[in-house]
Amino acid sequence: MTYAPRGDRSDRVTTMSDILNEQLSALLDGELPPEETTLLLKRLGREQALAARLSRYRLCGDVLRGERVQPRADFALRVSAAVAAEPALAARAAARPRRGGWLRPLAGLAVAASVAVVAVLVLQTSPGPGRGVPLAALAPQPASAPLALAQTIAARGTTAAYGRGSGEPVSYVTPTVRPRLGVIPEATLASYVVAHSTVSAPLAGRSVLIHLVADETRGDVPAR
């Protein structure tokens, strides 16, 4: 990866932020070379406004969008649908991915081959009508730009496409958050969250504590 400036002098500001964006993106992927990591982390520690400036550039949004679910080939979707629709395989499939999911190719060629073999067998057994997974439910969700969770959920609800086997619905949309509601006072909320953090499992508990000390509870930092 190179961070060589490009463009003429009139693009200088954009170019510099591009370089910064690329560096932070690489940093967040753990792919920044050690010497550049050291420099960037020093800069992050030195320039407290850097995170806010980066936020203004929507850098994080760009970084995170890069992490979105990658669209799968149509054949893979049909394979998943066929596997999920077959009752004999449903129990086993419950513990396995049904969607394009979070990981890039998981167990390599062998697993892909096994799915393909199963798919051939299953497709030959021709699942009955009404038991297939709707392909629309398996289609990749369109990426939405804002990362704020509430916005994401409010915009399209939380779509789930995981069934429990035959007979049960395999797709539903949980209700969106009702906007009519008030807001819990911050001090009261902090007390609840502190009490809750003591009962959370380590990973989630740490995450809750991180948010307690993070700045985000105070709202967006104004752009400078």
Next chain:
Amino acid sequence: MSERASRAALLRGWLLCSLALVALPALADDEARQWLAAMHEALATRTYQGEFLHLANGRVEKLRIFHRVKDGRVSERLVNLSGNGREVIRNDGELQCYLPDEHKVLVKSQADSGALLGTLPAFDATLEASYGLELGERALVFGRPARVLAIRPHDGYRFGYRLWIDEENKMPVRTDLCDADGVMLEQVLFTSLKVGGTLADAAFRPDVDATAFAWERQAGSAQNAPADELPWRLVQLPPGFRVSSSVEQRLPGSSRPVTHLVLSDGLATVSVFIEEPPAPPRQATEGQGRVGSAFAYSMVVAGHQVTAVGEVPPQTVEFIAEGVAPAKPGRLGFGRAAAMPGPQPQ
């Protein structure tokens, strides 16, 4: 060989081949479970210190963590290096949250200092009803080999994780919190991490001088309150969630006793707080709250303030809070709570 016999042999070959290949993901699942267990053991038992970036809502913050396990006791200190000076220190059963920007310290005594060690998720059949586990490819994080592990929720009632687990020390050097669609909500990335060695007591003292701050302490200690004996019940729960414990306690800054119910699906935890109505001039709260990826929903039920908090989607805390109801005479409480089906398909 007759045509029929050769067809049969071919079919047998296909079946054997497919069975062998189908078995591979099952083996991979076992390996994934082992990685998850090793990670949780490392998190719970190792002493470590490091710095990490926390990325959420388009913001990046830099934090430092000190974590010590000594003679079975856990000490932890989390410091925000990005400017606000906030710190959380967990030491021998007490949690102190220093908020210099608010000139305040929240103090919460834990009923059981070993409680956190006791709530390690186990990837068993209960958990598998709600999550899928996938072991991914090998990846490098700052030049160190790590294994990628995905914990995927089966529905929209919970979040999942993508974990990059260091192959050598089994620590999660990168953690992505994701929703049911795999959209990342938050990321924790260690930029430096030292596992092992010792940490002095001084590492667990705050940088800030908090003597002039307002200290909001929890009064008294928590007492177990068997769920079946409580005058409340849950008429609906999202699939997979169960009541795991219930205590009577007081929250920081409050003198009123609070019933604290803990619900878990094996990985995610939701707290339900039930309080007597606040004394005037304070008013009951009805609404939502959010601290990072932890959501809260508060409402009034039978004159009591009911609040559900957890690192789960907002719909989940709302669904749980709305399921709290006074126990009818003769009916048992939370122990009989039924897991209701979620919203119907649309």
